[in-house]
Each structure stands twice: as C-alpha cells, then as structure tokens.
Amino acid sequence: MxxxxxxxxxxxxxxxxxxxxxxxxxxxxxxxxxxxxxxxxxxxxxxxxxxxxxxxxxxxxxxxxxxxxxxxxxxxxxxxxxxxxxxxxxxxxxxxxxxxxxxxxxxxxxxxxxxxxxxxxxxxxxxxxxxxxxxxxxxxxxxxxxxxxxxxNFDGSGVFVFPGTHSKHITVSKQVVTDFQTYMTGEVFWLMSRSSILSKSVSEGEENGDASELAFIEGVRVGAKNNLLGSLFQVRTNDLFGKLVQNDNFHFLSGLLIGNELCNLVRNERRPVFLCAEGPLHYWYAKALEILRVEAKVLSPxxxxxxxxxxxxxxxxxxxxxxxxxxxxxx
Known part of the structure; x- marks a missing residue:
C-alpha cells in the first residue's frame, strides 16, 4: 500500500x-x-x-x-x-x-x-x-x-473563504490565484472577548437556543454596515442596558466581526463563492452568508x-x- x-x-x-x-x-x-x-x-x-x-x-x-x-x-x-x-x-x-x-x-x-x-x-x-x-x-x-x-465542474474562477484566526479570502481566475486578503477576525474576536473592556460584557458558554442565534444574526447585520470601530462598543451597551445576556452578547460580537469580514463579498464581481470551513465556524459562516444573501457553495467539513x-x-x-x-x- x-x-x-x-x-x-x-x-x-x-x-x-x-x-x-x-x-x-x-x-x-x-x-x-x-x-x-x-x-x-x-x-x-x-x-x-x-x-x-x-x-x-x-x-x-x-x-x-x-x-x-x-x-x-x-x-x-x-x-x-x-x-x-x-x-x-x-x-x-x-x-x-x-x-x-x-x-x-x-x-x-x-x-x-x-x-x-x-x-x-x-x-x-x-x-x-x-x-x-x-x-x-x-x-x-x-x-x-x-x-x-x-x-x-469547477470553471476556474471563484472566491474561496477560509475562516480562522487569520481568515483568508482567495481570488482565483482562470485557474490562477490572482489576489487574496487576510482578515484578522479570529484574533480580534479573541482579544475583544478576553482582553478588552468588552470582555466584561460577554461570556462563553452553551448556546442559548434561538436567542443566541438571533443575537448572532443582529451582529452580522450591524457588522455588514462596515463601520466596525463605531459598532464594537455596542457590545458593551448591550450589556449595560440589559439588551442581551452576556452569553448571547458573545454571539453578537462573533456575528459583528464575521459580518464585517464578509460584507465585501456582497459587492463581489459575480465570481462564485466557496466556503471552506470546519468545526463550529462551518455553521456560523454559512449562516452569515445566508443572512447577507451571498450565494455560496458550502463545502462539507x-x-x-x-x-x-x-x-x-x-x-x-x-x-x-x-x-x-x-x-x-x-x-
């Protein structure tokens, strides 16, 4: 063998x-x-x-x-x-x-x-x-x-999304990589949720069913407006004003960053999008693309x-x- x-x-x-x-x-x-x-x-x-x-x-x-x-x-x-x-x-x-x-x-x-x-x-x-x-x-x-x-039946062109600590969006045209961009989504999420003032407003734990998902969806929509620095403090006010419990706020922050990363795909120049993710990121990135109405082929884990x-x-x-x-x- x-x-x-x-x-x-x-x-x-x-x-x-x-x-x-x-x-x-x-x-x-x-x-x-x-x-x-x-x-x-x-x-x-x-x-x-x-x-x-x-x-x-x-x-x-x-x-x-x-x-x-x-x-x-x-x-x-x-x-x-x-x-x-x-x-x-x-x-x-x-x-x-x-x-x-x-x-x-x-x-x-x-x-x-x-x-x-x-x-x-x-x-x-x-x-x-x-x-x-x-x-x-x-x-x-x-x-x-x-x-x-x-x-x-790959026709030689597409944008391939690889989520992670440093997510990569890789552009392929005529069977050649022509460009790519790094998004520090995972690292920023780690820093914000553990080392910043926002860490006092979020907590990681079991998902709170529909409430966690709804918080994530709202985060994606806010993040997709592409005003990240102006939106991050909303995680703090969500907690201060009692809008979200800290576990749901954790998912809001996740959605905020993922939505901000993916918003550029909304303006994608007609290239097919391929999501390449494993683990929990597979579900959440697929959900975010759905929310943003980005048609994508979601590869299996x-x-x-x-x-x-x-x-x-x-x-x-x-x-x-x-x-x-x-x-x-x-x-």
Whole structure:
C-alpha cells in the first residue's frame, strides 16, 4: 500500500496524518498543541547546537513514533510532506514565498527536500507559502489546491473563504490565484472577548437556543454596515442596558466581526463563492452568508478536512514531474 505522512504545522497546532494514496483516505491522525510558535520557544530555550532544522525534525519524528504506537504500524522511511508555518522564519527552515499569479496546480510552489538521515529516517518535503504585494499566507494555498481537486465542474474562477484566526479570502481566475486578503477576525474576536473592556460584557458558554442565534444574526447585520470601530462598543451597551445576556452578547460580537469580514463579498464581481470551513465556524459562516444573501457553495467539513492531504500530494507529485514515484523506497 502506497502511503505518506501529511504534516500540517500551524502557529498554534500540529497535525500529522497517515494517508493512503489510492483514495486519499486518512488512516490515522496525531494532534498536538505544539505549534510552530511553541516549538520555536522550546528550541531557543534548549540552545540545541545541532541547529533548528535538526531540532524540528526530531519533534516530527517523535510525533511519528506516537502515531506508530497508536496504529501498531512500522512507518520507517515513510515520506513526509509538511506545509503551513513550518516554512516560516520560526519553522524548520524559512522558504521564500511563491509569488502571484500562482497556478492552482501548485507548480510554482517553492519546495525544500531533506534526505533521510540516521537520526531521521524519513524523507521530508517542506512546502512554502505565497505572497502578494501586500499580504502573505502559508498553508491556505495548499488547502486551496486540495479543495479545487475535489470540486466537480469547477470553471476556474471563484472566491474561496477560509475562516480562522487569520481568515483568508482567495481570488482565483482562470485557474490562477490572482489576489487574496487576510482578515484578522479570529484574533480580534479573541482579544475583544478576553482582553478588552468588552470582555466584561460577554461570556462563553452553551448556546442559548434561538436567542443566541438571533443575537448572532443582529451582529452580522450591524457588522455588514462596515463601520466596525463605531459598532464594537455596542457590545458593551448591550450589556449595560440589559439588551442581551452576556452569553448571547458573545454571539453578537462573533456575528459583528464575521459580518464585517464578509460584507465585501456582497459587492463581489459575480465570481462564485466557496466556503471552506470546519468545526463550529462551518455553521456560523454559512449562516452569515445566508443572512447577507451571498450565494455560496458550502463545502462539507469532510472535504475541507481532506483538502490539505490532496493539496500536499498534488504539489509534490507535480513538482517531481512524475520522473519516478516520489514514494519509491518510502513504503
């Protein structure tokens, strides 16, 4: 069975998955909160003379061993493909960004290959990110490629929305990424709900049924008016004037920020919109698009979950130009 290890290494999370190439089925998964930011702190504190690359590869190897133990498999020499923040200045190695226009087959991706060593018996491909004149992304471009591979009858154009701490809206035209924009929605929500004066007016807890959803809907409508700085303090007055209980106000704040992020799509120039979200964000972003009357194809959480592995395999396999199987001797 031909297989590879997919490593999706973000700022605050680490995900390693064993993937069967034949059908891209995820056989097993190892999750950790050891994101690149924490790994970098550990590396600096350890003062490891062997160097950053060696230190990070040891962390990956440790994760592989945990996955081996869980699956009762020997994964020695299995190919690893790694994307995300692992190619940043605080990652394994800093790779230069690919530039726009960026074809959605990944053929212009910058890649670093590491041969197996005695200490790390896994060949490793590290994938770069993409930059525009004013923005950068590492990881979402790989997800995008995997999403498009799963789409049926894709005509080559669309706006792809990837919600998260730093949401990305990626514009594709004629099978090429022509632009993208980052929205700090998730991070601003975290700061407002935990560290600002607004934190005294919201509380996170179980949803209060219809009341929470109605608060979210109102937040989306207010946020979509695109006057965010003038609207944020309404979260405080909702509490002071007894308009919303704090749990519902939490959802109002969420809707306010998501509505502000998505309002630009209302003026979208007729390109189809694709929502690519997992977890709770899948429901709330889909609801917000519905409220704003933005017609969108909402991908299933499973399709989004599979996107990274599809994208990683496509990029590496295309880069090697099929001269020989990239998995030769790796399974």
């Amino acid at each position: 031909i297989q590879f290890l997919s490593c999706d290494w973000g700022t605050s999370s680490f995900r390693l998955r064993l993937v069967r190439v034949e059908d891209m089925r995820i056989i097993g998964e190892y999750l950790s909160e050891m994101g690149v930011q924490q790994a970098n702190r550990d590396y600096l504190n350890a003062k490891d003379s062997s160097g950053r690359t060696f230190f990070y590869r040891k962390l990956i190897k440790k994760a592989v061993r945990s996955l081996e133990s869980e699956l009762h498999l020997d994964l020695a020499q299995t190919m690893i493909i790694c994307s995300g923040m692992a190619s940043s200045s605080i990652g394994i190695d800093e790779l230069p960004y690919a530039e726009l226009p960026f074809p959605v087959d990944g053929s212009r991706m910058n890649i670093q290959f590491y041969r197996p060593t005695e200490e790390m018996d896994h060949p490793l491909f590290l994938l770069s990110g993409v930059k525009s004149e004013s923005d950068v992304m590492r990881g979402e471009e790989t997800q995008l490629i995997g999403i498009i591979l799963q789409l049926k 499973q399709e989004v979950r599979q996107a990274v592995v599809y994208g990683q395999f496509e990029i590496v396999n295309d880069t090697i130009n099929h001269e020989k199987s990239i998995f030769l001797g790796s399974f």
